[in-house]
Amino acid sequence: MFMGVGVSRLSMWRKALAGGLCSVLLLSAGCAVNPATGQRQFTLMTEAQEIQMGRDADPDIVAAMGLYPDESLQAYVQGLGEQLAAVAERPNLPWTFRVLDDPLINAFALPGGFIYMTRGIMAYLDSEAELVGVLGHEIGHVTARHSVSRISKAQLAQLGLGVGMILAPELQPFEGLASASLGLLFLRFSRDDERQSDALGVRYMSRLGYDPAELSGVMAMLGSVTSEEAGPRGPEWLSTHPNPENREQLILDLAARTEVARDPALVNREPYLRRLDGLIFGENPREGFFRGRVFHHPDMAFSMDFPQGWRTANSKQAVQGLSPEEDALLVLTLGEGGTPSAGLRTFLAQEGMQGGAVSQAAVNGLPAAAADFRFTSQQGTLEGRVVFVQHRGTLFRFLGYAQPAAWSARRSAVRASLESFRPLTDQRYLAVQPARLRVVTLSRSAALSWVLDQEGASHRIDEVRRLNRLEGNPPLPAGYMLKIPVGGVLPDEL
Ligand SMILES: [Zn+2]
Numbered sequence: 001m002f003m004g005v006g007v008s009r010l011s012m013w014r015k016a017l018a019g020g021l022c023s024v025l026l027l028s029a030g031c032a033v034n035p036a037t038g039q040r041q042f043t044l045m046t047e048a049q050e051i052q053m054g055r056d057a058d059p060d061i062v063a064a065m066g067l068y069p070d071e072s073l074q075a076y077v078q079g080l081g082e083q084l085a086a087v088a089e090r091p092n093l094p095w096t097f098r099v100l101d102d103p104l105i106n107a108f109a110l111p112g113g114f115i116y117m118t119r120g121i122m123a124y125l126d127s128e129a130e131l132v133g134v135l136g137h138e139i140g141h142v143t144a145r146h147s148v149s150r151i152s153k154a155q156l157a158q159l160g161l162g163v164g165m166i167l168a169p170e171l172q173p174f175e176g177l178a179s180a181s182l183g184l185l186f187l188r189f190s191r192d193d194e195r196q197s198d199a200l201g202v203r204y205m206s207r208l209g210y211d212p213a214e215l216s217g218v219m220a221m222l223g224s225v226t227s228e229e230a231g232p233r234g235p236e237w238l239s240t241h242p243n244p245e246n247r248e249q250l251i252l253d254l255a256a257r258t259e260v261a262r263d264p265a266l267v268n269r270e271p272y273l274r275r276l277d278g279l280i281f282g283e284n285p286r287e288g289f290f291r292g293r294v295f296h297h298p299d300m301a302f303s304m305d306f307p308q309g310w311r312t313a314n315s316k317q318a319v320q321g322l323s324p325e326e327d328a329l330l331v332l333t334l335g336e337g338g339t340p341s342a343g344l345r346t347f348l349a350q351e352g353m354q355g356g357a358v359s360q361a362a363v364n365g366l367p368a369a370a371a372d373f374r375f376t377s378q379q380g381t382l383e384g385r386v387v388f389v390q391h392r393g394t395l396f397r398f399l400g401y402a403q404p405a406a407w408s409a410r411r412s413a414v415r416a417s418l419e420s421f422r423p424l425t426d427q428r429y430l431a432v433q434p435a436r437l438r439v440v441t442l443s444r445s446a447a448l449s450w451v452l453d454q455e456g457a458s459h460r461i462d463e464v465r466r467l468n469r470l471e472g473n474p475p476l477p478a479g480y481m482l483k484i485p486v487g488g489v490l491p492d493e494l
Pocket residue numbers: 137141189194197236237
């Protein structure tokens with residue numbers, strides 16, 4: 001969990017998008033020649049509207065997922081992206097390339113030229129040519145206007161109806177849950193769209209002098225990663241069939257027929273790997289981690305308990321728990337208002353809100369203000385309890401609620417959880433660090449298992465194989481560079 005900046009903006013964007021559709025329909029429906037494919041395409045959106053959509057959504061993406069805090073890596077990806085965009089069909093879009101602080105393997109594009117790579121996919125890519133290929137593929141979605149044409153195909157009406165949502169809509173009236181609607185931005189492209197973007201990626205990377213066959217290696221990698229590494233949604237790249245093997249072969253065939261602007265073609269494995277040295281790998285426990293039903297947040301120095309058997313999730317914007325019956329929810333976010341009483345007053349002043357008696361009792365020694373509430377909106381009525389707690393200068397809002405019929409059964413478990421918020425003082429937990437990639441250059445030839453023994457990473461051999469596209473226990477030549485995750489081990493249960 002991290003900062004609740006602009007949490008509600010995603011839903012605002014969604015509303016703006018939905019509200020804007022009518023005027024869009026009236027003003028600009030028509031056919032245009034697609035710049036990348038040369039085919040005529042029915043579209044409802046002007047380029048200016050497309051750019052505006054990307055500009056509006058970009059801050060939401062950044063707030064929800066976070067930028068990876070490494071300016072030189074950001075500048076590197078932006079620089080490569082700009083070079084590629086300059087040889088693509090729509091060079092004058094406000095091309096923006098970002099590395100997001102997200103461990104899952106993903107890359108995606110928003111309309112208007114906004115392209116995102118996760119630090120997860122950066123770790124698994126194995127050369128600059130592969131990175132350029134992925135960027136080219138995403139640029140292809142934009143130049144071929146795939147999302148725009150998807151939206152044109154009346155998907156707008158359906159946006160928000162369950163795509164990527166984990167909760168029944170009646171359980172998400174409070175803004176802290178907008179992160180669930182992030183799924184909206186991962187528009188599903190068709191197989192044809194994906195193949196077309198692969199082909200455009202090959203086109204752009206070869207124009208810059210990179211070996212287009214390298215893009216096929218990305219498909220091989222995607223076929224080998226586990227669902228845990230790829231995340232529950234799966235990378236955009238896997239969101240639709242053609243399966244990776246199939247795409248791998250198609251890319252190789254296409255690459256063999258494509259002229260490359262440079263001889264020999266660029267691969268740049270070593271310079272790319274050098275940039276990955278020190279990259280945070282996997283979940284970052286400093287932003288919070290679960291040990292059973294207990295949540296610990298080292299950066300913000302607090303712990304709290306969730307009820308037994310509840311499903312839990314930690315994101316940049318909230319820590320959430322969902323009852324097994326899916327009829328009650330706990331949500332911890334940052335609070336607004338400065339002090340617990342001011343935060344509570346503002347919360348209870350919301351339209352449709354009816355507050356009960358206010359308690360100012362401290363929670364585990366921390367200044368707090370709490371109240372039961374009943375909230376009525378168009379979706380129905382909810383009952384719950386909210387606690388605002390101040391800890392080390394930060395105000396937290398901890399909210400538990402349920403449908404009225406379920407509230408009495410959940411109330412005591414929710415209250416126990418709300419009142420479990422406490423300072424984290426165990427030094428071992430406060431000091432945890434994420435795993436990072438170490439990039440090792442072999443001084444002499446050696447077997448993979450021998451190298452991992454030396455690095456104390458034998459237990460990570462499967463991960464290292466996937467990260468480096470190796471199989472079995474191959475002999476590695478002197479000078480070979482190997483990505484090895486190190487550290488990130490959590491202390492034992494307290
Ligand atoms: Zn794609």
